[in-house]
Amino acid sequence: MAEQPVSKKKKRAPKAPELLRGFKDILPEEAPYWQRVRAAAGVLLADYGYGEIQLPILEATSLFKRTIGEHTDIVSKEMFSFLDQGGDSVSLRPELTASMARAYIEHGMFNRPQPVKLYSLGPAFRYERPQAGRYRQHNQLSMELFGNAEPSADAEVIFIAYLLCKELGLDVTIHINSLGSNEAREEYVRLLKEYTKPKRSLLCEDCKKRLAKNPLRLLDCKEESCRSLFASAPLLVDNLDEESKKHFVAVLEHLDESSVPYELDPYIVRGLDYYNRTAFEIVASVAGDGGVSDEASAHLAIGGGGRYDGLVETLGGRSTSAVGMAFGLERVVSAFKKSKASIGSEKKPQVFLAQLGEEAAKHMFTLFETLRSSGLKVRANFGKSGLKAQLELADKLGVVYAAILGQKELLDGTVIIRDMENGIQEVVDLAKIVDELKKRLKRGR
């Protein structure tokens, strides 16, 4: 074997592994915000009768092709798909609703009392270019209501989503539209194409593509020239079938009654094929710095959803009406962080346990557990030996009291309680440490 020449410089370390593009770690500093959001969602959804369902991250690719639509961007170019060792095409889920419907059918949930209300929380994957509020792995909170065709079901989902936002201190508006029945929508697309074709040469490049691929998106173009072109175009809402129109009006009436702030937005078109009738987005107005350029961030949708009456049948289940929505949790958490509700969410530890000498150190685990199980928020560093270093740490943690157990105290069966604010120390009976600490903490409050 050839000797590697020993360079006088230290040999270059192999490059440290890095996060995959568009992926991210959530560090302990950020985790509490996630915990708050998850906890709030869990309580609220349980209160409204939604049961949690935990779904796999990997599914058959065909599940998404059949539901979301083979020709949608999500399926055709954004899925993490691969062949497994058995040669089957599998995909990391790009969203949760398809799996929900799959589970509903697979576990015979149509035999349960309807509606069946489910929620699920977990990662979804899309191979996209990362951007603000967009990751290749993002977490969704998805809630679905199966087996109820009534407008009240649409409104219920929206209402609960709104409640969660409110609880998290988010300032949101529901942007809502109706896509009508599939037939009415097809008819409308024909109408829109007819309207657009004579003006084709005036369209921007993107719109030319949209005309062929996804005409509903034409109306959503940001180009000024296209906007004015479509200002007088026919709108989907004006071309709804009678049933859908009635349904839509009823949904809005429900929202009015429950004081959910909404805006009619005829331009909402969902990128997933399975939607019909109600489609909505939850838009958070992020409290910016008051600048004029906030508009982009102010319009970031933190969630979206709608009705998908055909989905279950598409997958081979019996005809089941359904409605649901999903939050993008990264976006929710980011908005939550800036909201007033998140302030003061972290609780500081109350007591630091310091030890001196080997004998005392051996008592630390038990003593720590005694304090912890009595409900005190305790911190300690079991490994540090110097009292100075330990108190320094206590100070950084911002505890109210330090409890110091040294060789001498151990022999006497006592412990020192030090008020970290003024440095006053008292020697108390070790057996009464919990009561003594609680007494002082109460007094301080």
Added chain:
RNA sequence: GCGGCUAUAGUUUAAUGGCAGAACAUCGGGUUGUGGUCCCGAACGCGAGGGUUCGAUUCCCUCUAGCCGCCCCA
């Protein structure tokens, strides 16, 4: 997939075609068992590759990544 901007320590950053400096954070010390201030010390950095050059962290190119916009979406 397309476009704009950016890349120096864990973080925020400075300077420079000739040994990269600071602040905060981290770790250790300022004799025996007492924190916040102060003092001393240590470890840690030019995203990767190529080119120009006697010499590149600096100039050029490519790549990669990040931010932002488009597309699309949560």
